[in-house]
Amino acid sequence: MTEYAKPYPHDPIVEIAPDLFMVRGSMKMNAFVNISRNMAIVRHEGDLTLINPIRLNAKGEAELQALGTVKRLIRLGSFHGIDDQYYADIFGAEMWRQPGGEAYPSPAPTVTLTEDTELPFPDAELFLFRGLNQPEGALLINKAGGVLITCDGIQHYGDYRFVTWYARPMLARMGFPKTTIIGPFWITAMVPEGLDIQIEFNRLLEMKFDKLLAAHGSLLESGAHAAVEKALKKLAAA
Template sequence: MNNDAKVSKQDTFIEIFPNVYLLKTSIRLSPLLQMNRNMVVVRDGQDLIIINAVRLNDENLQYLNQLGVVKHVIRLGDFHGLDDQYYLDTFSANFWSQEQHQTYPELVPNKIIDTDVMPPIKNSQFFIFKSAKFPESVLLLKEYKLLITTDSIQYWNHWGHTSFLSKIILFVMGFRLGFFIGKPWLKRVSSHQNSLKDDFQKLLALDFTSLVAAHGDVLKDEAKIMLKGVLSQTFE
C-alpha cells in the first residue's frame, strides 16, 4: 500500500476530555469534492493511541510529538484506513482492527479487535456490530462515557471542511445536520432492512452519554438519548 498519504486541510488539536484530543480535518475526493473527517488521539501516560488516523501537517505533527509517542493505531471501520500505513511505517505502531476488511485489505492487523479483547487504553472496551457485512466497531472510553465511532453513528452541527458540491451530494445521500446513523454505511453493511437492529439495541446497553465519530462534531451528554430516538425512526 502507498504510505505517501496526502496532507489535507486541517485545524489544530483541541482537548475534548482530559487526555482525549480531536483534530478536525478534511478529505479531498476530487477537485470539487471535499468533506470533513476527524482524528482522535488518546494519551495514556506517554503512550499515544490514534483512532481514525489522518496524516498531519507539520504544525500538528509537532504537537503530536510533544504529547507523547505513538504506540497504537486503531481502525474501527471498513470505509477508513487511508492514512493508517503512514503511521505504521513512521512510528512502528501496533495496528488494531478487525480482520477481513474489504477496503484497504492489505492493512493487516497485528492486534485483532474483538469484544473480549482489551483495548490499549485503560478503562475502555470494544463493541462490534456482529451482524454487519463488513467490519465495523466502536470504542468506549468508560471514564468519560464517550463512544468513538467511524461511520455508524455521527453528529454534525455544521458543514465545515465540506465543499458546496459535496454538501449537495451528501444531502441527497441522507446526511443532515444533527444526530444520525450513516445511511450509506447502513445500506452497505446490512443484509436486510433490520439486520443491524439487535446490534444497535446491544449498543444502547453500554454506559455512554457522549459521541465523536470520524465525521462531524463532538456531542456531549445527550448521545444515548438521541440514539434511542434515531433507532425508533430507522428500525420501525
C-alpha cells in the same frame, strides 16, 4: 517507494476529556468534493493510540509528538484506513483492527480485535457489530460522562465544516442532515438482508455515554445517548 495520501486541512488537536483528544479535519472524496473527517487520540502512560487515524500536516504532527509517542492505531471501520500505512511506516505504529475489510488491507493487524481483546489503556470498552458484510466497531471511553467513538455507522453533524461549500446543500437530501444519524450509505453497504440491525444498535445502547465523536461530522458534546436513540427510532420508522 511507498506513496502516502497527503495531509488535508484540519484543526489543531483539542482535549475533550482527560487524556482524550480529537482532531477535526477533512479528506478528498473526488476531484470536486471534500468531506469532514475526525480522529481521536488516547494518551496513556506517554503512549498515544490513534483511533480513526488521519494524517496531519507538519504543525499537527509536532503537536501530536508533543503529546506522547505514537504507539498504535485502532481502525474501527472497514472503509477507513487511507493513512494507516503512513503511521505504521513512519512512526512504527502497531495496527489494531478486525480481520477482513476490503478497502485497505494493509497494514496487516499487529493485534486482531475481537470481543475478548484487552485494550491497551484503562477506562475503555470495545463494541463490535455482529453479522455485518464487513467489520465495524465502536469504542467507549469511560470519562466525562462517557465518550462514544464511532466510525461510519453512527454520525453527528452539528455543522458542515470541511465539506466543500457547493456540496453542503445536497447533504440533507442525501441523508446527512444536521443531527445525529445512522449512516444511510453504511446501512446499504454493511447490513445484509435478514439482519435486524436494531438488535445490534440496542446492544450498543447498553453502554452509557454522553458525548459522541464519529469519524465524520462534528463532536456532540452532550446528550449523545438520547440522540442515538432518536436516530434509531427514525431508522425503524423509515
